[in-house]
Amino acid sequence: EPEVTQTPSHQVTQMGQEVILRCVPISNHLYFYWYRQILGQKVEFLVSFYNNEISEKSEIFDDQFSVERPDGSNFTLKIRSTKLEDSAMYFCASSAGRAGYGYTFGSGTRLTVV
Amino acid sequence: KNEVEQSPQNLTAQEGEFITINCSYSVGISALHWLQQHPGGGIVSLFMLSSGKKKHGRLIATINIQEKHSSLHITASHPRDSAVYICAVRSENTGNQFYFGTGTSLTVIP
Numbered sequence: 283e284p285e286v287t288q289t290p291s292h293q294v295t296q297m298g299q300e301v302i303l304r305c306v307p308i309s310n311h312l313y314f315y316w317y318r319q320i321l322g323q324k325v326e327f328l329v330s331f332y333n334n335e336i337s338e339k340s341e342i343f344d345d346q347f348s349v350e351r352p353d354g355s356n357f358t359l360k361i362r363s364t365k366l367e368d369s370a371m372y373f374c375a376s377s378a379g380r381a382g383y384g385y386t387f388g389s390g391t392r393l394t395v396v
Numbered sequence: 397k398n399e400v401e402q403s404p405q406n407l408t409a410q411e412g413e414f415i416t417i418n419c420s421y422s423v424g425i426s427a428l429h430w431l432q433q434h435p436g437g438g439i440v441s442l443f444m445l446s447s448g449k450k451k452h453g454r455l456i457a458t459i460n461i462q463e464k465h466s467s468l469h470i471t472a473s474h475p476r477d478s479a480v481y482i483c484a485v486r487s488e489n490t491g492n493q494f495y496f497g498t499g500t501s502l503t504v505i506p
Contacts, residue, residue, distance in 0.1 A: 313492055325439070325482065327493040338491035371437050377492065385429065385494075389438035 284308040286388035288374050294394045295364055303359045303391045305374030311384065314357045315375040316349065318342070319390075325373065331357065364395045399423075400497035402483050408503045415470040417500045419483030422464065429484040429494055430457050430468050439482070442468070473504045 287306040295301050307314050316328040329339045331349055346368075348360045357376075361368055371392050377385040399422040409415050419428070430442040443450045443457040445466075450457050454473075459466040470477055480501050484494035 315493060317494075317496075319437075324498045325484070325496040327495065330491055330493055338493055340493075373439060385444055386441060387431070387439040389436075392437060 284384075284386070286374055286376055286386050288372075288388035288391050290391060291389070292392045292394070294396060297366060297395050298363055301361050301364055301393060303361075303372050303374075303393070305357045305359070305376075305388055306355055307357055307374065307376030308378075308384065308386055309355070311376035311378050311386075313337075313377045313379070314349075314351070315377075316359045317373040317375065317387075318370040319373065320367075320370045328359070328372075361393075364393075366395050369393055369395045400483055400485055400495055402481075402497040402500050404500060405498070406501045406503075408505065409473050411474060411504055411506050413473050413504075415473050415477075415502065415504075417468045417481050417483075417502070419466045419468070419497060420464060421466075421483075421485045423485075424488040425461075425464075425485045426488040427486045427494075428459055428466050429486075430466070431482045431484060433480040433482055433499065435479075442481075470502075475504045475506050478503050 289304045314331040317325050319325045327340050329343045330337045346362050350358050371390045373390045374388040401420045403418045427446045429444045432440045445459050454471045456469040480499040482499040483497040486494050
Protein backbone atom coordinates (compact mmCIF):
# COMPACT_ATOMS: atom_id res chain seq x y z
CA GLU A 283 0.00 0.00 0.00
CA PRO A 284 1.39 3.45 -0.88
CA GLU A 285 2.83 5.42 2.03
CA VAL A 286 3.68 8.96 2.93
CA THR A 287 7.29 8.92 4.11
CA GLN A 288 8.70 11.45 6.58
CA THR A 289 12.32 12.01 7.51
CA PRO A 290 13.86 12.21 10.00
CA SER A 291 11.69 10.37 12.51
CA HIS A 292 13.20 12.39 15.34
CA GLN A 293 15.14 15.65 15.22
CA VAL A 294 16.71 17.56 18.05
CA THR A 295 17.72 21.16 17.44
CA GLN A 296 18.99 24.11 19.39
CA MET A 297 16.65 27.00 20.01
CA GLY A 298 17.09 29.62 17.31
CA GLN A 299 18.24 27.16 14.66
CA GLU A 300 16.42 26.49 11.42
CA VAL A 301 15.04 23.02 10.71
CA ILE A 302 13.67 21.41 7.58
CA LEU A 303 11.27 18.53 7.89
CA ARG A 304 10.95 16.37 4.83
CA CYS A 305 8.07 14.42 3.39
CA VAL A 306 7.63 12.27 0.31
CA PRO A 307 3.89 12.20 -0.49
CA ILE A 308 2.21 9.43 -2.43
CA SER A 309 3.34 9.80 -6.02
CA ASN A 310 0.04 10.54 -7.77
CA HIS A 311 -1.33 12.80 -5.04
CA LEU A 312 -1.80 16.49 -5.74
CA TYR A 313 -2.71 17.96 -2.34
CA PHE A 314 -0.22 18.13 0.50
CA TYR A 315 -0.63 19.08 4.14
CA TRP A 316 1.30 19.65 7.34
CA TYR A 317 -0.17 19.14 10.79
CA ARG A 318 1.42 19.28 14.21
CA GLN A 319 0.66 17.74 17.58
CA ILE A 320 2.13 19.23 20.73
CA LEU A 321 2.59 16.55 23.37
CA GLY A 322 -0.68 15.84 25.14
CA GLN A 323 -2.72 18.01 22.78
CA LYS A 324 -4.78 17.38 19.69
CA VAL A 325 -3.51 17.39 16.15
CA GLU A 326 -3.72 20.86 14.56
CA PHE A 327 -3.75 21.85 10.91
CA LEU A 328 -0.87 24.03 9.74
CA VAL A 329 -1.03 24.37 5.97
CA SER A 330 -2.25 22.84 2.74
CA PHE A 331 -0.46 23.08 -0.60
CA TYR A 332 -1.70 22.58 -4.13
CA ASN A 333 -0.38 23.48 -7.55
CA ASN A 334 2.86 24.83 -6.07
CA GLU A 335 1.22 27.27 -3.75
CA ILE A 336 -0.35 27.44 -0.32
CA SER A 337 -4.11 26.92 -0.56
CA GLU A 338 -5.02 27.20 3.14
CA LYS A 339 -3.12 28.00 6.29
CA SER A 340 -4.00 28.26 9.95
CA GLU A 341 -3.14 31.08 12.30
CA ILE A 342 -0.35 28.90 13.68
CA PHE A 343 1.41 29.05 10.31
CA ASP A 344 3.07 32.42 10.67
CA ASP A 345 6.17 33.91 9.04
CA GLN A 346 8.36 31.50 10.98
CA PHE A 347 7.09 28.67 8.78
CA SER A 348 7.38 28.01 5.07
CA VAL A 349 6.65 25.10 2.78
CA GLU A 350 8.15 24.09 -0.49
CA ARG A 351 7.97 21.39 -3.09
CA PRO A 352 11.56 21.64 -4.32
CA ASP A 353 11.28 18.81 -6.85
CA GLY A 354 8.66 16.39 -8.10
CA SER A 355 8.69 14.20 -5.04
CA ASN A 356 9.57 16.06 -1.83
CA PHE A 357 7.42 18.38 0.26
CA THR A 358 9.22 20.25 3.01
CA LEU A 359 8.32 22.30 6.06
CA LYS A 360 10.93 24.83 7.15
CA ILE A 361 10.84 26.34 10.61
CA ARG A 362 13.09 29.37 11.03
CA SER A 363 14.54 30.38 14.37
CA THR A 364 12.97 27.54 16.33
CA LYS A 365 11.45 28.16 19.74
CA LEU A 366 10.96 25.75 22.63
CA GLU A 367 7.23 25.75 21.94
CA ASP A 368 7.84 24.41 18.43
CA SER A 369 8.62 21.05 20.01
CA ALA A 370 5.93 18.74 18.67
CA MET A 371 5.19 15.86 16.36
CA TYR A 372 4.81 17.10 12.79
CA PHE A 373 2.70 15.08 10.40
CA CYS A 374 2.69 15.31 6.64
CA ALA A 375 -0.33 14.12 4.66
CA SER A 376 -1.35 13.93 1.04
CA SER A 377 -4.52 13.28 -0.93
CA ALA A 378 -5.36 12.60 -4.55
CA GLY A 379 -8.04 15.21 -4.97
CA ARG A 380 -9.90 18.04 -3.32
CA ALA A 381 -12.51 15.56 -2.09
CA GLY A 382 -9.75 14.00 -0.06
CA TYR A 383 -9.60 10.67 -1.85
CA GLY A 384 -6.78 8.55 -0.48
CA TYR A 385 -6.01 10.99 2.36
CA THR A 386 -2.92 9.45 3.96
CA PHE A 387 -0.79 10.57 6.89
CA GLY A 388 2.91 10.00 7.34
CA SER A 389 4.32 8.52 10.53
CA GLY A 390 5.52 11.88 11.76
CA THR A 391 8.72 13.67 12.73
CA ARG A 392 9.20 14.35 16.41
CA LEU A 393 10.92 17.71 16.74
CA THR A 394 12.57 18.55 20.05
CA VAL A 395 13.88 22.07 20.53
CA VAL A 396 16.38 22.43 23.37
CA LYS B 397 -15.36 27.42 14.88
CA ASN B 398 -15.10 23.70 14.24
CA GLU B 399 -15.62 21.78 17.46
CA VAL B 400 -15.05 18.05 17.53
CA GLU B 401 -15.86 16.24 20.74
CA GLN B 402 -15.16 12.63 21.51
CA SER B 403 -16.43 10.41 24.27
CA PRO B 404 -15.31 8.78 26.33
CA GLN B 405 -11.86 10.32 26.80
CA ASN B 406 -10.54 7.10 28.29
CA LEU B 407 -11.88 3.60 27.98
CA THR B 408 -10.74 0.33 29.51
CA ALA B 409 -12.26 -2.91 28.25
CA GLN B 410 -11.79 -6.62 28.75
CA GLU B 411 -10.58 -8.59 25.77
CA GLY B 412 -13.54 -9.70 23.67
CA GLU B 413 -15.80 -6.79 24.59
CA PHE B 414 -17.68 -4.72 22.03
CA ILE B 415 -16.42 -1.15 22.10
CA THR B 416 -18.06 2.07 20.97
CA ILE B 417 -16.33 5.43 20.66
CA ASN B 418 -18.42 8.48 19.86
CA CYS B 419 -17.70 11.67 17.97
CA SER B 420 -19.89 14.78 17.76
CA TYR B 421 -19.19 17.88 15.76
CA SER B 422 -20.74 21.30 15.48
CA VAL B 423 -20.55 22.31 11.80
CA GLY B 424 -21.64 20.91 8.46
CA ILE B 425 -19.01 18.58 7.17
CA SER B 426 -17.97 17.07 3.87
CA ALA B 427 -16.07 14.14 5.39
CA LEU B 428 -15.19 12.52 8.70
CA HIS B 429 -12.01 10.62 9.36
CA TRP B 430 -11.36 8.00 12.03
CA LEU B 431 -7.68 7.52 12.82
CA GLN B 432 -5.61 5.40 15.18
CA GLN B 433 -2.54 6.64 17.00
CA HIS B 434 -0.19 4.25 18.75
CA PRO B 435 2.17 5.20 21.59
CA GLY B 436 5.01 5.80 19.13
CA GLY B 437 2.95 8.67 17.75
CA GLY B 438 2.27 7.64 14.16
CA ILE B 439 -1.24 8.13 12.76
CA VAL B 440 -3.01 5.47 10.73
CA SER B 441 -6.17 6.18 8.80
CA LEU B 442 -8.97 3.74 9.58
CA PHE B 443 -11.95 5.18 7.71
CA MET B 444 -12.98 8.24 5.83
CA LEU B 445 -16.73 8.55 5.39
CA SER B 446 -19.35 11.10 4.49
CA SER B 447 -22.50 9.01 4.93
CA GLY B 448 -23.78 5.65 6.10
CA LYS B 449 -21.49 2.97 7.36
CA LYS B 450 -18.14 1.38 6.57
CA LYS B 451 -16.71 -1.90 7.81
CA HIS B 452 -13.18 -3.23 7.78
CA GLY B 453 -12.46 -6.41 9.66
CA ARG B 454 -13.56 -5.94 13.26
CA LEU B 455 -13.99 -2.18 12.86
CA ILE B 456 -17.23 -0.48 11.91
CA ALA B 457 -17.76 3.26 11.47
CA THR B 458 -21.15 4.92 11.16
CA ILE B 459 -22.16 8.50 10.60
CA ASN B 460 -25.42 10.38 11.00
CA ILE B 461 -25.10 13.64 9.12
CA GLN B 462 -28.36 15.09 10.41
CA GLU B 463 -27.37 14.49 14.03
CA LYS B 464 -23.73 15.49 13.43
CA HIS B 465 -22.54 12.30 15.08
CA SER B 466 -20.32 9.36 14.23
CA SER B 467 -19.42 6.18 16.08
CA LEU B 468 -16.52 3.79 15.80
CA HIS B 469 -17.20 0.25 16.92
CA ILE B 470 -14.69 -2.50 17.60
CA THR B 471 -16.05 -6.02 17.82
CA ALA B 472 -14.25 -8.78 19.73
CA SER B 473 -11.67 -6.33 21.08
CA HIS B 474 -8.08 -7.44 21.50
CA PRO B 475 -5.14 -6.01 23.47
CA ARG B 476 -3.51 -4.99 20.18
CA ASP B 477 -6.44 -2.61 19.66
CA SER B 478 -5.08 -0.53 22.55
CA ALA B 479 -4.36 2.91 21.09
CA VAL B 480 -5.76 6.42 20.87
CA TYR B 481 -8.65 6.71 18.42
CA ILE B 482 -9.12 10.11 16.88
CA CYS B 483 -12.06 11.61 15.02
CA ALA B 484 -11.38 14.41 12.54
CA VAL B 485 -13.80 16.35 10.35
CA ARG B 486 -13.50 18.41 7.20
CA SER B 487 -15.85 21.36 7.13
CA GLU B 488 -18.00 21.79 4.03
CA ASN B 489 -17.16 25.50 4.10
CA THR B 490 -13.38 25.43 4.27
CA GLY B 491 -10.58 23.71 2.43
CA ASN B 492 -9.29 20.20 2.50
CA GLN B 493 -7.89 20.31 6.01
CA PHE B 494 -9.24 18.25 8.88
CA TYR B 495 -10.06 19.44 12.39
CA PHE B 496 -9.25 16.92 15.06
CA GLY B 497 -10.84 15.78 18.28
CA THR B 498 -8.72 15.17 21.35
CA GLY B 499 -8.93 11.40 20.98
CA THR B 500 -10.17 8.46 23.01
CA SER B 501 -7.53 6.40 24.76
CA LEU B 502 -8.49 2.73 24.64
CA THR B 503 -6.87 0.03 26.74
CA VAL B 504 -7.93 -3.57 26.21
CA ILE B 505 -6.97 -5.88 29.04
CA PRO B 506 -6.26 -9.56 28.33
